[in-house]
Amino acid sequence: MTQSSPPRHAVVIGGSLAGLLAAAVLAEHATVTIIDADSLPDGPVPRRGLPQARHVHLLWSGGARAIEEILPGITDDWTAAGAFRRSLPTDLVTKTAQGWLRRHEEMQFNISCSRDLLDSVVRSRVIGLAGVTTLQQSRVMSLEGSATRITGVRVDTPEEENRLVTADIVVDASGRGSRARAWLEALGPIGLRQAEVDSGLVYATRIFEAPAGAHASGFPIINVQSDPRVPVPGQTATIVPIEGGRWQATLSGTRGGQPTADPDEFIPFAKGVRDPIVGELLEGKKPLTDVAVTQGTANRRVYFEKADLPDGFFAVGDSVATFNPLYGQGMTVAAQGLLAVRALLRAKGLGHPGIGREAQRVIAPQVAIAWDLATSQDILYPGATGMKPRAGAGLLNGYIDRLMTGALTNESLAAALLQVITMNRPPTYWLRPAMVWEVLRASDRGALKAAPLTTAERAVGGLDRAPGSAQPEHPGKPAGAVEPPAAVEPLDGAEPVDDADPVGQAR
Template sequence: MRKPTHAVVLGGGLAGTLAASVAASYVDTVTVIERDRFSADAAPRSGVPQARHAHLLWSGGARVIESLLPGTTERWIKAGAHRIGLPDGIVSMSAQGWLRRWPGTQFLITCSRDLLDSVVREQALADARTTLREYTEAQELLGSATTVTGVRIRDRDSGGTEELEADLVVDASGRGSRARQWLEALGLPQAREEVVDSGLAYATRVFRAPAGAAQSFPVVNVQADPREPRPGQTATLLPIEDGRWLVTLSGTRGGPPPTDEEHFVAFARGVRHPVVGELIAEAEPLSPVYASRSTVNRRLFFEKLPNWPRGLVVLGDAVATYNPVYGHGMSVVAHSAQALRQGLAKLGTGPGAARHIQRAVARAVEPAWMVATGQDILYPDAVGPRPNAVAALGQRYVERLMRTAASRPSVAEALLESFTLSGPMTGLLAPKVALATLRGPHLPPLKEPPLTADERSRATSGVPPAGGTGDWEE
């Protein structure tokens, strides 16, 4: 008689629940080990302090999640999330200027991180093969340098420990993962770590959206220009569920956003364009200011180890974390879960499967890592390896491409396909795109944010921004 197969997933966040939903199709039972307790509603968890800040799920990630858990997008929307088209639904100022709002084929999902996670978690745990064990933490891996056979866990209430045997262990325990130390304890060499740290700090506050803008409003985003010899400061406004705006401010080393309520709006007005500050100047605050510094770009190159044990996969923030301003983390998690599914479908949990999957996870990580670190290292006093000559040349090409995207719809479409992780980054080098980039922009840059007259009226009751002319771009 065949012995039942079992997978243990460490972490009940987005990465863990997606991994559990995948694993349930290839093993008999799945146990999810979660250090925290989940509340009945979509409330923040102590183990995910960054969840209070702005999170974007790009279409590349949303489509993958939909393929893993059909019906997820509809559930998000019914719960109050917004599906916002790109670039028509976003008012975004990049380092190269305002992006025009042409019709597009990409989109993003905006809502609180807690709502987004709770919908996925509910679907994943609805599978009868999957069991959640809350308030339980993993202590160490069981097995050897060649094969992981399970995990030792501890109940945080009783203090009791238990050994769980598993054919597959997936570490999706996030930034606090101890996978590197556990692997060393099994006799494997230390995995190489790379860190790029711009010293970024975040501050977030939730506002009630004006009545006219409660149901629909674009994402508004003012990014920093890393070429300027001063700290990079940004402001982002996201429409989220229940008629609210979530506003996140950020600043790199030497220019952090305020952590007090008194100066929040002033900082938003003081970035490269004051549009976010003006939009929230008269809005009703619904929360205090939440601050965070969990923004370092950090990557562990597990795929480079000379040997990898059978039965172990590491993914999500346990492999790589990124500056949240680029919004890639959740989409990378989705693609990593897809890599897990493809690997299990091809090789099961047999010899070589875990190493194959770990390398596929690394490929899913690479595009977002290149974007985040390539930009962040340019800020004053950033810490990390400097770009070589080839990387610097690539960066100059991307800068010209982004300037061109503000003027040519075909280039904007290619840029968004890559940036939303809907297509490979090599699409930016396609002959048609490269030729248009070399030609450069053919329209003058927009001088003001491309808010429509209707959006401006609904958000401000028709009152022009303080200190401005009211001549916002139509």
């Protein structure tokens, strides 16, 4: 009679989105213990260890599709709980650095809701999986093992200090406040390198009661982006309709132009960005919260994949890299990386020698793409610190600028723009020969001069309908009309935090 081997066990440090998805992936191969310093709530309520959840979060279609692969049916679960699946650019009124984007029929989508709701739905699904348990109000103090092999963690729990939890693999998903670098270096030198680019960004959020009729009419996301080509602090303003008949409004500013927690300054700041529409829409609306402010938003990357990691360990999510939250990359990068880990584990198994190091390497490509997109723009703002752009970055930025200018009037360029921004395609998608030809011919002739809100949306928002204050989305068509879609291919707090990912901006 053959004796079966004991079941494998995995430890995931951190119960935010990246940790939950890691647990779901590992649950196919092992029992899983999620260790978190918080009490993990049953519903969509704030968590002490996730203070950035107070700000706008959008999950791009690239991330939503990855999570749907890991947790089938999760999109329906989100919408049943009150989230909105928003068509892009149909349900988006955005002023990019180049101008107002037209509202074509659906090319991509995002999931819009509070971060608390988004996480709670995933948490309910993952904690309900067979073999997944949690160790809450518990803090990991160190990794157990050696410089060649991790065998578990030491944890302080409410009942016991320095408790040993053994594991075949340990995944660090503890977020921006991760201590994994120090833990690993305590076991022996492994050559971990870190990079940072900091634009000095601060963002501030306040939730308002949405006006009557906004929910029924499907009021769009409103977003005014900064322009990194202009040597002034980059300031943005965004409104995202979320569950419960609310508008979540987030402002941001880089070094020298940051928003504050002063409620009297919130709407004036929103009116002072490149277009005043967000401030005008918020004027007269009932605030439901104070102003929440977050600093410590630097892009920071630890190159785990280049280090001589001990076996039995890898890191995911904000533990690996944090991005300026305005680009909306964190959740999607984590989800796509873990989808790649799932494929690796299904191919080789959890017991394969060096599986942790291989997992770290398959996560790296998505991290690198997001890192290059974010840092190449952030370093342009006044007072930004960190690594300088690579040679040739100016030429590439010029090409992207021309592409984005063309996207204002050319539907196929708009579709290509959204393919990359929503993280369904890598930036090399923009360099296909047919695309280069279209970009070289791009022009902003016929670009919109004002926000493409319909007459009904302006009425719901309470905007002044003075002559010249509105413009149809497409010249020669009634306001609100859309054209057929293009043919496209299918903070640093005291507690560890994870996956800051408020609304993205293209550049």
